[in-house]
Amino acid sequence: MTGPAATTDLRTRRAELRLSTRHVAHVVGVHPTTVLRWERGERLPGPAEITGLARVLSTEPALVAEFFDARRPAPAPAERTRATGLRELRRRGDLAASRVASELDVPVSTVFNWEAGRVGMPLTLVPRLARIPGLEDVPRSALVDLLVRTPATAPRPRGPLRAARHRCGLSQRLLAESVGVSRHLVGCWEAGRAPRWIHQRRLAAVLGVDVATVAGWYAVPAPVGLRPDTWVPGELPRVLRDLRDWSGLRQADVAAAAGRSVAAVRSWEAGRAVPGRAARDLLTRLYRLPPGALDAAVPRRPGPRAERG
The missing domain is CATH 1.10.260.40 (lambda repressor-like DNA-binding domains)
Incomplete structure (x- = not known):
């Protein structure tokens, strides 16, 4: 297995050396049937088996790897595409998510998942998307380019509560458990909703600040x-x-x-x-x-x- 032809036929090299499949299998440490499947290109060996085959066939591992690379199946074409630009497309066409969902026969939640990048859109739906009134004037190639475009997002504001939580090394879940509320409510506080006074007092205790500091984050004067x-x-x-x-x-x-x-x-x-x-x-x-x-x-x-x- 030293010439160009040596990389194309594993069985021929074994016959040249007068080796049985049983002997090759014994040296490599596999079943004889596995060797036959390798020779027919029905299975692919791992790195250790390639090294063993090279040793028993008196050749280089790279030549054995080339033999199997030639028989490796081509990757299947992508069946889905990223659709994070779908929301911007909907805005251009003045389309509600429910309208797109109805035209494509999918739940509205699926449209939102496509737009958030949580799951890809099946390529089979792209032609139907292009036929929706409002998008029919967009060329097919441009439509795909706009679909996969990642929308620019503004940096998330770092509010004082979130900053204090990070300084204490707390996640939203841990802070919520310490205060006795839900994680969703902590997210609302970090987005600007003022906590109740009892919760402000608990936040102050957990975060190591005084209540006046927490109240100042929300510009809420102390009640009468x-x-x-x-x-x-x-x-x-x-x-x-x-x-x-x-x-x-x-x-x-x-x-x-x-x-x-x-x-x-x-x-x-x-x-x-x-x-x-x-x-x-x-x-x-x-x-x-x-x-x-x-x-x-x-x-x-x-x-x-x-x-x-």
Whole structure:
């Protein structure tokens, strides 16, 4: 197997050396049937087997590899194409995704998957895409070029919450678990939605910053209920709602702590009733306020019915 013909016929070289398939198989470490399949081009050996064949046939591994390369099947033509430019094509033709999906007999979600690059579009659908009204004037070659074009994306803004999360080495999932919310909600916060006060307090604890810093990220002023020095008579309902939200409590939790019904707590927060002295003292201890702090927000004039005791 030293000339040009040696790279085209494995069986001929074995016959020249008067070697049986059993002997070649024994030296290479395979079954004799495997050697016959190699000679017919029905199977391809691995690198170790090519080296073994070269040794038993007294030739170079590169010549054995050339023999099999000539019999390696050609790669199948691509059956799908990238379609990340489909969204821009739809905009040019003023086409909704549902219209494209209907014309191509696929779900709308499939169109969105093509546009996001999660899956390729079957090439068989490209001619049908070109016939959709609004795209029929686009030449076939230009259509394919536009389909595979990757749309330019603006850099994702790096908000303060996301930056703080990265500094702490936390993923969205880990931060969500630490705060007690869903990963989706953390994504909404990073996109600009302001968290509730209880969540701002938890974020501050997890990220190692103070609550004022977290509030500053969202330009949200502290609610009235968290500023006792600004309380004026008549603000008690709002103060009670803010304090409960800040503490992360439900109305049922407040009712149990104050020894009242949920309906009573709901009436306090709606301004239909005023908690009595005993109830205000319990609420003061619940929210860890200075003694008598809630009195500053109690209405001075008779209005909502006041509880006794």
